[in-house]
Structure formats: structure tokens, C-alpha cells
Amino acid sequence: MYVQPYVFFNGRCEEALKYYCEKLGAEITFQMRYKDAPPDAQAGIRPGIEDKIMHAAIKLGSTIWMASDGHCDPDAGSMNGFSLSLTADDDASAKKYFDALADGGQVMMPFQPTFWSKGFGMLVDRFGLAWMVGVPEEHES
Template identity: 55%
Template sequence: MQIQPYVFFDGRCEDALRFYADTLGAEVLFKMQYKDAPPETNRPADPKSDDKVMHASVRIGESIVMMSDDCMSPQVIHSGFSLSVTADSLAEGEKLFNALAEGGKVNMPWQATFWSKGFGMLTDQFGVHWMVTIPDGA
């Protein structure tokens, strides 16, 4: 069994895919736009949605994260969860933290804590909450 996060974006999934490729080395494994769905499916009637992302599977490190523009919902809100990234070193953790924080909001600055030599929390420019840490002893 696997648990894979599915993150929705309010019409900015393409931007998010590029941002996560640049900051996290994300690799798009599969991407489908709404216009690619068969006409008999329950897709949005608004032609402006045709080029939006209906579904994408993205590899980030060893994990798969799924993403979509979610043109079926009136509003996307990211609440009650964070995506957690464990970097291999203190320097890599700080670099990832700073890159993800660009254009977003730092909720807890990158710093040493009693459980890790490097940890920080942020909300990125797409409203997704992140925690970045390094493993104990790194």
C-alpha cells in the first residue's frame, strides 16, 4: 500500500509543475489536460478550462505526488496538512527551504531544533504548506 498526496491548484497547476521542477527536481511522469478527456465525461463546460491540467503524476525524489487544476470546485484551499521533505544534508535542506519559500510565506524559519539540526515550515506561492527537515545525525 502507498499513500500518495493529491494536490489541487486553482488554475495554476502548470506554474506549480514548473516551480517544483526547478526547486525540487520534480519530473512529470504523466499529464492530461481537460481537453484530452473524452467528450462524454463530466468535464468543465467552460472552454477556458480546456488547457488546464486534469491530472498529473509527478516524481519528487522517491515519491509520487499527483496534481490537478481541479476545475470542478469553486475554490481550492490547502488546509490541515503539510508536505514534508527530508533533505540529505543541512546545506541541501536550507537550499530547498529557501527555494520553496520564494514568493511564499515562511511560517517557521530554517533553524536548528531540539529534534533536528535543520527544520523549517513554509507556505509556498501556491498556498501549499511544506515542512523541510534533515534526518537525525545529518
């Protein structure tokens, strides 16, 4: 068993995924737009969201996560109650990812050494998604 994050971007999914591909090296492995779904007479597609992303799978490092534009509800609140935790292979990569995600976002905790890691920081990116970026702790043998 495993748990996969499924993130709803409320109409900004395509923009977010493009950004993550460019800045983090993510790869979209599957993508379907609402207009590509089979017709449903009882729950048709709301006008204006036909070209929005209904479902996508994204590979980031060794993780596969999923995303959607969701219902594109202008009254929807911001994403909260969770963070994605990105563990980089080394300090330089972690700092690069942190800076890329922080661009246009809000830093909650600057990337810095902590008692548990050589580098760790927290932020909310330009799409409203919270991230924790760090380097794995080193164990003494």
C-alpha cells in the same frame, strides 16, 4: 499499501509544477489536460479550462505524488489541513529547498536547528501549499 498526496492547485497547477521542477528537481512523469479526456456528454468540460491540467504525476526524490488544476473554482478556499514534508539528504540541500519554496511564499517557522533535527522549517509556498522541510535526525550508535 501506501498513501500518495493528491494536490489541487485551483488553476495554477502548470505554474506550480514548472516551479517545482526548476527549483526542487521534480520530474513530471505523466500529464493530461482536460481537453485530452474522452468526451463525456453528461459532464462536459467547463468552458475555459480545456488547457488546464486534469491529472499529473510528479516524481520528487523517491516519492511520486499527483496534482491537478481541479475545478478552477474562483470561490474555492485555500489549501489547508495538511503539509507536504520534504526530508532532504543533507543540511545544504534542505536549506536550498526551503529557500526556493519560501520565495514568494510565507515562512511559518524559519529554517533552523531544532531538538529533533539539525535543520527544520515550515512555510506556505507561493501556490498556497504548506511544506515542512527538514534533515533526518541523526541516531547515535
